[in-house]
Amino acid sequence: MNNSPVIEIEDLWFSYNGRPVLKGINLCLNQGDFTAMIGPNGGGKTTLMKLMLGLLKPGKGIVKIFGQNPRQAASRLGYVPQEIGINKDFPISVMDVVLMGRLKTLKGWSRHSRKDRDAVQKVLENMDMWAYRKRRIGELSGGQRQRIFIARALVTEPDILFLDEPTASVDSVHQADFFTLLKEINKKVTIIIVNHDLMVISRYVKSVACVNRTLHYHNAARVTDEMIQMYQCPVELIAHGIPHRVLRTHNN
Numbered sequence: 001m002n003n004s005p006v007i008e009i010e011d012l013w014f015s016y017n018g019r020p021v022l023k024g025i026n027l028c029l030n031q032g033d034f035t036a037m038i039g040p041n042g043g044g045k046t047t048l049m050k051l052m053l054g055l056l057k058p059g060k061g062i063v064k065i066f067g068q069n070p071r072q073a074a075s076r077l078g079y080v081p082q083e084i085g086i087n088k089d090f091p092i093s094v095m096d097v098v099l100m101g102r103l104k105t106l107k108g109w110s111r112h113s114r115k116d117r118d119a120v121q122k123v124l125e126n127m128d129m130w131a132y133r134k135r136r137i138g139e140l141s142g143g144q145r146q147r148i149f150i151a152r153a154l155v156t157e158p159d160i161l162f163l164d165e166p167t168a169s170v171d172s173v174h175q176a177d178f179f180t181l182l183k184e185i186n187k188k189v190t191i192i193i194v195n196h197d198l199m200v201i202s203r204y205v206k207s208v209a210c211v212n213r214t215l216h217y218h219n220a221a222r223v224t225d226e227m228i229q230m231y232q233c234p235v236e237l238i239a240h241g242i243p244h245r246v247l248r249t250h251n252n
C-alpha cells in the first residue's frame with residue numbers, strides 16, 4: 001500500500017441546530033492507517049465519523065475521501081454504526097443479513113453467486129458465527145448481533161472501514177479475536193475505529209485521534225500529555241481499566 005492520503009479534512013466546523021459540536025478540525029489519514037478515535041462522551045466522535053461518511057454535511061470546511069466528496073466515494077466505505085435498530089421479529093437469517101453486504105456485487109436481479117456465499121462464509125467463520133448462519137437475527141444476543149453487523153461491513157470489501165464502538169457488547173475473548181482480525185484486514189484496508197478502551201486497542205492501532213470539539217492527532221498508539229490536559233481522556237481510560245501502560249506521564 002502506498003502512503004497517499006485517503007481522508008483529508010480541512011478546517012471543518014459542524015453544528016446541530018446552531019449548537020457547535022466540531023470546531024476547526026484538520027486531519028489527514030493515509031492509506032493503510034489504523035486510527036482509534038477516542039474522547040469523552042458527547043465530544044463529537046460519531047458526528048465526525050458521519051461527516052467522513054457523507055451522512056452529514058459540514059457547516060464549513062472540506063472533507064475529501066479519496067480526493068472526492070464522501071458521497072461519491074460511498075461504495076468504497078464500510079460502516080458499522082454505534083446502534084443498529086432492528087425489528088427483532090423480522091424474519092431474516094444471519095446469512096441473509098451478511099449477504100446484504102454483497103448487494104453491490106449483484107447485477108440487476110441476479111442471485112448471489114458462489115463467490116458471494118464463500119465470502120460470507122469466510123467472514124462468519126472468522127467472526128466465530130458460522131454456526132449461527134441459519135438463526136433469525138432477532139434470536140441472537142446483543143454481542144452476537146454486533147458481530148454479525150461487523151461481518152456485514154467486512155463482506156463489502158471496503159477500502160476504508162469505519163467502526164463506531166463495534167465491541168461495546170462483545171466479550172473480551174471475542175474482542176481479542178476481533179482486533180486480531182482487524183489487524184489482518186488492515187493489511188489491505190484503512191480502518192478508523194471509535195473505541196473508549198485504548199488499553200485494549202493500543203496493541204493494534206497505529207495512531208490516535210482524540211476528539212472533544214477540536215481534534216488532537218497523534219501518529220502513534222499512545223495518549224499524549226496534550227490529550228490528557230486538553231481532553232480528559234484518562235478519565236475514560238481509567239474507567240475502562242489500566243491506563244498506565246498507555247499514558248506517557250500520569251501523576252496518580
Ligand SMILES: Nc1ncnc2c1ncn2[C@@H]1O[C@H](COP(=O)(O)OP(=O)(O)OP(=O)(O)O)[C@@H](O)[C@H]1O
Binds near residue numbers: 044045047048
Ligand atoms: N442528531 C443530533 N441532533 C442534535 N444534537 C446531536 C445529534 N447527535 C448528536 N448530538 C450532540 O452532539 C454532540 C456530539 O455527539 P456525538 O454523538 O458526535 O458524540 P460522541 O463523541 O460520539 O459521544 P459518545 O462517546 O457518547 O458516543 C453531543 O452533545 C450530542 O448530544
